[in-house]
Amino acid sequence: MTDNSDAAQQLRPGLWQTINERYPGSMITKESYVSLARLRKPLRESRLTFVSTGGVQPKGTLPFDTVHPVGDYTFRRVPSHLKPADLEIHQLKYPTAGAMRDLNVIFPIERLQELAAEGIIGSLAPNFFSFIGYNMNPEALERTLAEDIAEAVEADGADVALLSPA
């Protein structure tokens, strides 16, 4: 899990305090940590997947539930060969203006395709994964959503998962 003191250096000053004031109890604190796994083979030989909280999804799939007061605990598969024009964002809780102009700033699907084409990454897993971060039930987030995505990532045979919060 993220070390808050390090994370604070990357956030707008005061943002962490603002979130805690506005959404008391919503920030997850963890006493137990899962150790980061070391790469078992070089990145150029690895199959990579991407997991995002950006609410990015293929057009035509059921939109994320951005209005539910407790959140949406589902995820969407995003085939890794798709282009930004095939995708859309359903999310209210982070600034999306930049991502609307260029989806790669929040969901770098073209950059990852380029890295795979150049051989810097061995290959891309068939699917990337996306969900929305506005979830008020940390247990369901961890025990259901995260576990479901982890199983899907494993089923896709990914060696590496790049995780990105929105």
Next chain:
Amino acid sequence: MSLQYLKEAVANNDTEKLIRYVRMHFGDGDEAAGRKEIDKAWTQALKLLLDVPETDREFILETLAEKNAATLAHLFFHLHFYFVRRSGEWIHDGQL
């Protein structure tokens, strides 16, 4: 606010905590903004009925009779955002 926080509020009948959460949800974390958003949605709904246009009351009554309360509650939240969007004053740009 976490789900646990809200469930404790329900158990304690602390409606102020609950409505504060609703306001913050609608205001993206800003309670005062959320209060205005609720007003905005209701005034939009009212404006649409002032000329007494024909409405589909059969649909409304069937929906109320046939759908469960949780689905209707979910619809209630959808309707809030629907009317806010219709107002043309959309504040949900993700800026905290």
